[in-house]
Amino acid sequence: MLIIGERLSIISKKVREAIQNKDKAPIQQIAAEQWRAGAHMIEANIGPAEEDGEALMEWFVTTIQEAVPLPVSLDTTNSKAMEAGLRVHNNQWGKPLVNSTSLDPERFIMLELAAKYDTPVIALTVGKGGLPRDAEERVEIALKLMEKAAEYGVPMENIYLDPLVMQISGSQNQAKEVLRAIKLFQELNDPPMKTVVGLSNLSNGCPRHLRPLLNRYYLALLMYEGLSAAIVNPEEVREAIKTIDVITGKTLYAHSYLEI
Amino acid sequence: MDFVIPKETYTGSIPEIEFGKAKTVRFAGESALPMHFFEGAFPNKPLIAFEIQDAQPDDYPEELSKVYSSVWDDPVRWAKFCASLGAEAIALRLMSSHPDSKDSKPNEVADIVKKVLSEIELPLIILGSNHTEKDAEVLPVVADASRGYNCIIGKAQEGNYKTIAASAMAGGHSLIAMSELDVNLAKQLNILITQTGFPKEKIVIDPMCSALGYGFEYTYSVMERIRIAGLLQGDEMLRSPMVADVGFYVWKTKEVQATQSDIPEWGSLYERAVIWEATTACSFLLSGAELLIMRHPGAIKITKKFIDDLYSERTE
Numbered sequence: 390m391l392i393i394g395e396r397l398s399i400i401s402k403k404v405r406e407a408i409q410n411k412d413k414a415p416i417q418q419i420a421a422e423q424w425r426a427g428a429h430m431i432e433a434n435i436g437p438a439e440e441d442g443e444a445l446m447e448w449f450v451t452t453i454q455e456a457v458p459l460p461v462s463l464d465t466t467n468s469k470a471m472e473a474g475l476r477v478h479n480n481q482w483g484k485p486l487v488n489s490t491s492l493d494p495e496r497f498i499m500l501e502l503a504a505k506y507d508t509p510v511i512a513l514t515v516g517k518g519g520l521p522r523d524a525e526e527r528v529e530i531a532l533k534l535m536e537k538a539a540e541y542g543v544p545m546e547n548i549y550l551d552p553l554v555m556q557i558s559g560s561q562n563q564a565k566e567v568l569r570a571i572k573l574f575q576e577l578n579d580p581p582m583k584t585v586v587g588l589s590n591l592s593n594g595c596p597r598h599l600r601p602l603l604n605r606y607y608l609a610l611l612m613y614e615g616l617s618a619a620i621v622n623p624e625e626v627r628e629a630i631k632t633i634d635v636i637t638g639k640t641l642y643a644h645s646y647l648e649i
Numbered sequence: 650m651d652f653v654i655p656k657e658t659y660t661g662s663i664p665e666i667e668f669g670k671a672k673t674v675r676f677a678g679e680s681a682l683p684m685h686f687f688e689g690a691f692p693n694k695p696l697i698a699f700e701i702q703d704a705q706p707d708d709y710p711e712e713l714s715k716v717y718s719s720v721w722d723d724p725v726r727w728a729k730f731c732a733s734l735g736a737e738a739i740a741l742r743l744m745s746s747h748p749d750s751k752d753s754k755p756n757e758v759a760d761i762v763k764k765v766l767s768e769i770e771l772p773l774i775i776l777g778s779n780h781t782e783k784d785a786e787v788l789p790v791v792a793d794a795s796r797g798y799n800c801i802i803g804k805a806q807e808g809n810y811k812t813i814a815a816s817a818m819a820g821g822h823s824l825i826a827m828s829e830l831d832v833n834l835a836k837q838l839n840i841l842i843t844q845t846g847f848p849k850e851k852i853v854i855d856p857m858c859s860a861l862g863y864g865f866e867y868t869y870s871v872m873e874r875i876r877i878a879g880l881l882q883g884d885e886m887l888r889s890p891m892v893a894d895v896g897f898y899v900w901k902t903k904e905v906q907a908t909q910s911d912i913p914e915w916g917s918l919y920e921r922a923v924i925w926e927a928t929t930a931c932s933f934l935l936s937g938a939e940l941l942i943m944r945h946p947g948a949i950k951i952t953k954k955f956i957d958d959l960y961s962e963r964t965e
Contacts, residue, residue, distance in 0.1 A: 641878050641887070643837035648844070649886060 391618035394423030398434035417456035426623035434464035442470030524569035664850035669772025677890035747778035755790035785809035789816035872936035893933035896944030
């Protein structure tokens with residue numbers, strides 16, 4: 390499973406301050422920590438970045454890739470910043486990921502960019518209006534997104550369908566709808582569609598001590614349903630992923646399996 | 650339309666082992682399942698090492714004593730005799746160090762190792778007596794005595810790997826890691842050994858051998874699983890060459906010892922014994938062994954011919 394390290398997000402105070410001060414050290418440290426904890430890709434979330442988004446994304450991507458030999462998941466709603474990130478991204482360690490498009494027409498430009506730069510793209514199964522109610526609605530949106538992607542020339546294997554994990558504290562019944570959606574999404578194509586989640590949104594708003602617990606158990610269920618990628622805090626789920634891979638037979642058991 | 654052979658995609662290749670000083674020899678290094686010449690590169694043929702022992706063996710049956718009794722009281726003469734038979738490598742088993750044998754001291758056997766190394770040019774595999782505690786005492790001294798000769802030392806087991814791996818690393822040797830007929834244990838031992846800092850690409854897995862008719866299929870299927878895990882399932886910890894310590898197990902069986910007068914319907918003892926070792930050895934080539942340790946020159950000759958015949962199919 391593709392592990393995308395979530396920690397470099399504008400939502401984090403430490404990251405926000407480092408970005409404001411153009412201070413590379415804390416950013417590179419967080420990137421390196423995630424790499425050592427098993428991340429295959431580093432998320433760079435700069436949010437809407439309405440002011441100076443292009444320069445910001447360029448600086449962010451370059452700063453990360455100076456520290457770790459990994460591709461970057463570019464997370465912004467600013468399409469100019471997105472393209473700037475795609476342009477400077479060093480593809481030596483893999484392609485960048487466009488995070489994200491959705492059924493909101495304003496976000497179709499992300500499909501255009503994914504096609505232009507031949508990169509994978511996350512497709513959130515939400516429309517312009519409200520959030521999806523259940524797995525079936527997510528599937529409907531997914532189908533429309535796949536159609537749109539085809540229109541823009543994005544191949545199906547470059548799409549990661551994201552069913553949108555919601556907060557367990559506020560939308561408890563959505564947790565199992567997302568699990569069902571992961572299963573159903575895969576049936577929309579042959580070879581199966583790829584899937585991704587922003588895992589920690591599940592425990593957003595929950596007491597601190599419960600968050601890792603909720604995230605890990607949920608990840609286990611998602612992986613069982615066939616999840617292909619997850620945006621996570623790698624340190625938090627490292628042992629869970631290794632253990633699940635052993636239980637499901639993806640890796641061969643040895644007493645020291647956690648240490649490799 | 651022409652028939653196209655479907656090909657597997659592999660996740661890597663088996664590290665190549667080169668050992669020896671005056672003369673070196675290489676084995677393993679392939680990037681596909683055994684003999685799948687159409688799917689990958691096979692830079693080296695499997696290697697056969699002639700087994701000798703550090704003192705006159707207590708348990709060699711008649712067919713072996715016929716061949717070796719004139720040289721077996723002197724390991725150097727024994728090694729030279731094997732060289733004269735065309736040996737490409739020698740496996741010196743320090744059997745006299747076993748507590749049930751002579752219980753030789755580490756320094757005594759280290760002197761023998763030094764003598765053999767100074768008198769022969771062939772690459773050397775140095776084996777303990779498979780007594781976990783005694784090997785932990787003997788092999789570090791031996792690894793040090795043979796420092797710089799680029800040998801293969803063995804066997805490290807779960808109960809003694811720490812001292813043996815550390816000394817093999819200090820001496821610059823490759824290492825045989827033996828576990829007991831279990832793919833998970835083989836993986837675990839390789840993890841533990843690499844955690845000591847020993848280079849993974851210098852480990853040879855011994856999944857524990859057995860003779861035809863005496864648990865042969867256990868070894869065979871563990872070897873298959875190790876190789877499939879390493880080459881097809883991306884399990885780096887099992888991507889290692891494998892050794893089959895054939896002679897040690899075959900020459901304990903009834904089939905290589907019962908005379909024709911004991912069991913007339915079994916036919917000639919010589920033919921039976923030789924073919925028993927050769928068949929066991931050839932079969933382990935098919936499950937992935939790249940290094941064979943064998944005893945009878947007749948069996949080695951047949952096995953070598955088998956290897957040469959198979960490898961004539963190899964496209965360079």
